[in-house]
Amino acid sequence: MEFSLGQILKIVDGTLEGDEAYIITDLAEIQHAKKGQLTFLGNPKYNKYLSTTEATAVLVPKDFKGSYENLIRVENPNLAFSLMIPRFRPELPLPNPEIHKTACIANSAQLGENIYIGPNVTIEDKAVIENNVFIFANSYIGTETRIGSETIIRPNVTIYHNCQIGSKVLIHSGVVVGSDGFGFVRTEKSIKKIPQAGRVVIGDDVEIGANCSIDRGTLGDTVISKGTKLDNLIQIAHNVKIGVYCFIAAQSGIAGSSTIEDRVTIAGQVGVAGHLKIGEGAIVAAQSGVSKDVPPGTIVFGYPAQEQKKARREIVNIRSIPDIKAKLKEIEKIIEESK
Amino acid sequence: MEFSLGQILKIVDGTLEGDEAYIITDLAEIQHAKKGQLTFLGNPKYNKYLSTTEATAVLVPKDFKGSYENLIRVENPNLAFSLMIPRFRPELPLPNPEIHKTACIANSAQLGENIYIGPNVTIEDKAVIENNVFIFANSYIGTETRIGSETIIRPNVTIYHNCQIGSKVLIHSGVVVGSDGFGFVRTEKSIKKIPQAGRVVIGDDVEIGANCSIDRGTLGDTVISKGTKLDNLIQIAHNVKIGVYCFIAAQSGIAGSSTIEDRVTIAGQVGVAGHLKIGEGAIVAAQSGVSKDVPPGTIVFGYPAQEQKKARREIVNIRSIPDIKAKLKEIEKIIEESK
Amino acid sequence: MEFSLGQILKIVDGTLEGDEAYIITDLAEIQHAKKGQLTFLGNPKYNKYLSTTEATAVLVPKDFKGSYENLIRVENPNLAFSLMIPRFRPELPLPNPEIHKTACIANSAQLGENIYIGPNVTIEDKAVIENNVFIFANSYIGTETRIGSETIIRPNVTIYHNCQIGSKVLIHSGVVVGSDGFGFVRTEKSIKKIPQAGRVVIGDDVEIGANCSIDRGTLGDTVISKGTKLDNLIQIAHNVKIGVYCFIAAQSGIAGSSTIEDRVTIAGQVGVAGHLKIGEGAIVAAQSGVSKDVPPGTIVFGYPAQEQKKARREIVNIRSIPDIKAKLKEIEKIIEESK
Incomplete structure (x- = not known):
């Protein structure tokens, strides 16, 4: 199965920063993607892989700050990527009646x-x-x-x-x-x-x-x-x-x-x-x-x-107990000295 | 299936404040009960529905404080109600040998x-x-x-x-x-x-x-x-x-x-x-x-x-940490001022 | 099934404080073990049962401090005991092809x-x-x-x-x-x-x-x-x-x-x-x-x-909040009195 970036743009309803002629032959997660593969950034935690991935093109959110050889901006990269999955990895067909x-x-x-x-x-x-x-x-x-x-x-x-x-x-x-x-x-x-x-x-x-x-x-x-x-x-x-x-x-x-x-x-x-x-x-x-x-x-x-x-504030409060104790000690010391 | 309140009293071993002649044709939870239906109060959380339910009769605990058109007082309303369920909703019979x-x-x-x-x-x-x-x-x-x-x-x-x-x-x-x-x-x-x-x-x-x-x-x-x-x-x-x-x-x-x-x-x-x-x-x-x-x-x-x-006291204690901090601040201020 | 302690020593690679001639006829947990049975101490929580068990012999860690009629010291008593289980309790055989x-x-x-x-x-x-x-x-x-x-x-x-x-x-x-x-x-x-x-x-x-x-x-x-x-x-x-x-x-x-x-x-x-x-x-x-x-x-x-x-320290800290409160009260009292 092969799709040009131009064809993919139409399927995912995106805009391309790159060259529509590139050919995509498979999909992969960004940390594993190789040349010829399409990947996506759906979770900011994975943005760091943009500098190391070998993917040919990356689906990113419309407002993504960053650049890449072929960047496809879409409303929702997870959704866009999921539209491509059945194109490259056809599901096991359901059995005949x-x-x-x-x-x-x-x-x-x-x-x-x-x-x-x-x-x-x-x-x-x-x-x-x-x-x-x-x-x-x-x-x-x-x-x-x-x-x-x-x-x-x-x-x-x-x-x-x-x-x-x-x-x-x-x-x-x-x-x-x-x-x-x-x-x-x-x-x-x-x-x-x-x-x-x-x-x-x-x-x-x-x-x-x-x-x-x-x-x-x-x-x-x-x-x-x-x-x-x-x-x-x-x-x-x-x-x-x-x-x-x-x-x-x-x-x-x-x-x-x-x-x-x-x-x-x-x-x-x-x-x-x-x-x-x-x-x-x-x-x-x-x-x-x-x-x-x-x-x-x-x-x-x-x-x-x-x-x-x-x-969350409660967790912060619990973690401040050592500070509270330290302050109390300080105060007790001051009081002790002032006697 | 139909039971008079008189018949139901015998099944659930209860006492009635109301009229034994009323006919019950089905069961329902109190928030959904309609005319002709029997319901129960097994959890005080639902007592509020007594004012809005359309049930013909309500099973309540013996010491229940409140009144209703037909109130059946029983030892345990959950148990009493459960005795009525198979009368109105016969279970799926088990298969033959x-x-x-x-x-x-x-x-x-x-x-x-x-x-x-x-x-x-x-x-x-x-x-x-x-x-x-x-x-x-x-x-x-x-x-x-x-x-x-x-x-x-x-x-x-x-x-x-x-x-x-x-x-x-x-x-x-x-x-x-x-x-x-x-x-x-x-x-x-x-x-x-x-x-x-x-x-x-x-x-x-x-x-x-x-x-x-x-x-x-x-x-x-x-x-x-x-x-x-x-x-x-x-x-x-x-x-x-x-x-x-x-x-x-x-x-x-x-x-x-x-x-x-x-x-x-x-x-x-x-x-x-x-x-x-x-x-x-x-x-x-x-x-x-x-x-x-x-x-x-x-x-x-x-x-x-x-x-x-x-x-429980521990939860209360945790939630009092902001008070502790406030008091500490106050004390620090007093000490500061007294210097 | 019967094994002498001498035979068991070879299977579990242990050293015996006791008499190799004793015969073991079954296994049991230490709190239930009777005469003729082998047991083990794999969790210090159970050491207390050593004084009440009727077991003929006990598998213990090499560095175990304590004595018993027949003590078998091994590297890992759990492992040693598990080697004996199939000898006394043969597993259900798998079915034929x-x-x-x-x-x-x-x-x-x-x-x-x-x-x-x-x-x-x-x-x-x-x-x-x-x-x-x-x-x-x-x-x-x-x-x-x-x-x-x-x-x-x-x-x-x-x-x-x-x-x-x-x-x-x-x-x-x-x-x-x-x-x-x-x-x-x-x-x-x-x-x-x-x-x-x-x-x-x-x-x-x-x-x-x-x-x-x-x-x-x-x-x-x-x-x-x-x-x-x-x-x-x-x-x-x-x-x-x-x-x-x-x-x-x-x-x-x-x-x-x-x-x-x-x-x-x-x-x-x-x-x-x-x-x-x-x-x-x-x-x-x-x-x-x-x-x-x-x-x-x-x-x-x-x-x-x-x-x-x-x-763990956090749990200790939470449990110290009542102390903190008590100290605060004391300090407030001192400040009040010093006014």
Whole structure:
């Protein structure tokens, strides 16, 4: 595969400082890029590599200060670079429509057109698989669960009964959707289970990373809305409601009945306690422990989490304790001497 | 399905302030409840909704201060409400006894009566499946492992060889029981594996949430005792001993050889270091990092975890540093002036 | 199985204070050991049990101060004891070579000699399975993925397309290798996925614990090098590079593009942010949140993580705030009185 810089400019909608005739034959990260390769600067941390890279051309932000043999200025270098990836590295094509002979599909299940059902997939009673769905090997679709059109379910996924999965959803391997919420009542002598009779409802264009667990609601639904993206190993407890276009990074957990409003970003290993609300557009920094509501648009951090500025000032304050002690000693000395 | 409040009173063992003749046709959470529905107040945080809910009746604690059209006072509203859930929302029935034709069962395995073995289940040599067990699709039962009567194993569960699972246990999808403990010795040039030759022993009435990992013992057993409940994505390392009727919330991890005594509650994302003891009835707050023994009955919190009161006072102390600095400045000023 | 202490001395390369004629019939942990059993002292925390154990002999470090009926001094008691485990507790033998009739293997896949492919395994197009490999039930090997010789893949493992797994690798159940990295660009109205076109490359002698997730690179590779050991439920994000002979304990997560150099030890529930470098031989204590590079050979701890001595001093400083306040009060009193 080969593209001239002139052709690339059109694909990424950029402006060139250099020569349109140069030919690009591959992509690479800036620290590894060689002659003939296109690279990008998406994180200022990597700007230092501009002086050592052998790349033929570099995608940079429009306001980038710096020069290079061939500099392509674009709105968003990450996005521009990502547009080039499938040109040079075509994705593994999805399999042709097929219902593998080893799949176990209940007679009462409804199957759409042009679907792929891989080896050893189990589809239970009255499940509905819409058109153009791909369900890979060893996955399980429970009774009365619906899988929306064009959704892709990777191998070894488990979706319990009576769940609703939207269209164009991507569910990675090891994910469990619809397991029982952690609902119990401790009595004097033992522990009684609260039946978990709700559902999981997942909107269109959602992506769920490997080995996530999403529990069904107790009575109502656990909801993940349109366009939200979950990284790996995330816990979503019963009755949680997540809005549209949120990001949740790996190993975070949202406890029962909490609400994450639209366009929230939650970094890795965050814990959100139960019955809370994280307001629209809020950002929760990595490893934070959120124990109270977060207002819309705020950035929080820490354990327990608080507004980021406060949390940072707190760290500065802690690190000033030796100074405080030194001053105290000085003062005590002065007082001692003045006696 | 319909119940009069009079009928409901008998089921939940409550006293009514209202009219027994009202008919309830469904259940709902208090913020969503409509006419004809029964709801409950199990968490004071939701009391505010009593003024806006349209519910026909509300289950409340015996000593609840407040009034409503139909108020049902009970010992434990969560428990009472949970008794009503199966009346209005019957659970998906378990499948009829069957050994699916695609299951791969070793000749030397022993199968009890009235069991369900789903599609593509593998049962290895000399495994024992007691009566009335349900093993769903794609699960794996290793050599010489025993599954106690009435236990339910959801799809895509893996139980390694030589493990003991009690009766009436519920294991959710993605769980791995009996994988090797993380036992290695670092030598000068490489890392040597310590054979993991013990077992996992799980007591009766245990529930294990989706995608948990429970490692086998090195020599002795990893033990989870009767009635203990594990949420999702929990790590139980080799040789851990967990007592009866404990709660462990999602994404917590217990490192090797630690002992969790009876009736302990561990909140989410907690880490317990190795070779420790958490005493009977102790409570560990969310995201705590436990690095030393916890005495029975105490509540601990923080990183590193300490007795809750101390941990809270510490937070208050940290937040008083600006005051300390202000006072220091004042004193310095006074001293300066007095010179 | 029986061994005299004389025979054991030769196996563990130790020196005996006691009588070579004693017969050992089993192994046990020191707190449970009975007559006829061999035990060990690998952690000083357990030294107290030396006065109560009924063990016939105890493996101890060469410089151990203390005496016992039969004391075997060795370089490393953990290692010595681990050499004895397979003598008394033979491991479950691996299955004989077989390709199970229910396995679904693409015609274009290449299969080596003496391999075991269990029930319901799926092997996709052009995958390569080298000699003496074991792939247990319900596992999935994607298109063009290569599994090196003598590697063992436990049940219910998923390895996506185009990944490279070395020789003598052990992958536990529930592991997902090669899922998409969490790469997205947030645009004004929605979120765009960055294609994840790289691979996962795993070196020889690596062990990966249950339910880990290892994402493929965006363009280049996610790499785990020779001899590194991962515990359970670990997240390895796209483009992470891990050196040789590292330990990573359970539930830790390494964010995108970070580099873990050789022989690093990462304890449990640690988070490492993206684009960082953890230097050779560094140690990261449990639950730390690493937000900047860690120099080689250093020990870090805390949230945010810092050099261990600093982190500890900080805790001491925080705990001294009440003293600071008391002194301040005293000084204020003196000043008040001197007015």
